Amino acid sequence: MAEADGRPDWFWELAIAANAVVKGLLGSLGQSGHICASVDPRAGEVDTAAGWAATLERLVELAAPAVQAGDVVVVADKVVAAGLQRVGPRRVLSDPDPKTVPADRMPELASRWTGELGFEVTPQHLLLADELGTDRSTLGTDDPNGRAAEIAAAVADRAGLAVDAIISDTDTGLDTRTPLIGTVTLGATPIGATAGVNLYEAMRCAVAAEFARGHVKRVPVVVCRPAQRRAGRPGVGRPRDYAGFLAAAREPGLAHA
Numbered sequence: 365m366a367e368a369d370g371r372p373d374w375f376w377e378l379a380i381a382a383n384a385v386v387k388g389l390l391g392s393l394g395q396s397g398h399i400c401a402s403v404d405p406r407a408g409e410v411d412t413a414a415g416w417a418a419t420l421e422r423l424v425e426l427a428a429p430a431v432q433a434g435d436v437v438v439v440a441d442k443v444v445a446a447g448l449q450r451v452g453p454r455r456v457l458s459d460p461d462p463k464t465v466p467a468d469r470m471p472e473l474a475s476r477w478t479g480e481l482g483f484e485v486t487p488q489h490l491l492l493a494d495e496l497g498t499d500r501s502t503l504g505t506d507d508p509n510g511r512a513a514e515i516a517a518a519v520a521d522r523a524g525l526a527v528d529a530i531i532s533d534t535d536t537g538l539d540t541r542t543p544l545i546g547t548v549t550l551g552a553t554p555i556g557a558t559a560g561v562n563l564y565e566a567m568r569c570a571v572a573a574e575f576a577r578g579h580v581k582r583v584p585v586v587v588c589r590p591a592q593r594r595a596g597r598p599g600v601g602r603p604r605d606y607a608g609f610l611a612a613a614r615e616p617g618l619a620h621a
Contacts, residue, residue: 380564380618381548388551388571396572397591399565404430405576406585412446419447420518426585428522434560434595436588437519438573441533441555442494443584444511445502450489452481456501462490463539470540477503488544488609492533492555505531508556509610513603516558526601528560532570546612555609560600563612564619 391400406426412419427437445451456462456477465473470487477485485503492504505511508531516529532554537544544553547563552574554566561569573586590597606614 376618377548381550381567384564384567385550385571388568389575391568391572391588392575396568397593398568399436399561399590399594400569400572400588401591402589403572403576404587404589405581405583406430406587407581407583408585409582410443410447410584412443415449416447419443420514423515423585424518424522427519427587430587431519431523431525431527432589432595433525434527434590434597434600435525436528436530436561436565436569436590437515438530438532438554438569438586438588439512439515440573440577440584441492441505441508441531442496442502444505444508444531445492445494446496448506448511450483450503450506451496451500452477452493452503454495454499454501456490456493456503457495462487462493465490465540467540467542470542487542488537488555491535491537491540491542491544494533504533505556507607509558509604510556510607512556512558516601520601528558528600530554530558530561530566530569530573531556532573534574545610547618557604557610558600559602559604560597562617562619563610563615565594566610 390396394402408426410422474485474487489504494502496502512529536549552570554570557566569588576586577583
């Protein structure tokens, strides 16, 4: 299908994803605007083995002192999944490696792990699987939109300010040509978010957080600060109107049009 100006939808998907990467990188350097003018990485340990309630409390402890009204709190999927005890053996990553499995075989593999682990595992969760220590792996957040809403509400409770929350991951689904949220993402993917950000804005924040978080800095939470023109946007902190993963097909658009 072509848009009114003659450009096909795939053109805009690629353009939006590419622009989100560039603007996200600039945001991580404090040189951008819009939804992420700058970032504040919140380093600290999180004892995910203590369960979700304790994990959530620790995430709030890290984020709340830094937030201002309208900020966007970005949390790594791996931390949320581990806190939810969505954990399996390391062989989840090698028996076989989900990133090497064709899309049409992923439902069967997901069903196998669901039976073995005793909690729901979907193809999307398998693509999010990541190392946890030397002998275990995480299997993705169960309900990313719902958990993002929990995080936003808990931070707002502590700080007394409305904020948005995003759960993000480094994966994009491109390894198996199955985009995690139904549209192209580059560098990082927002898999869940509250209602104050659209998909393009969520992509920008996810990428900015990824650059700020790095691989070994032990930064589970990144606070993204918007430019003033986007700080008072509608819907900040409110739950999205559907559960599960962000899904391009369920959004009115990728950006503002």
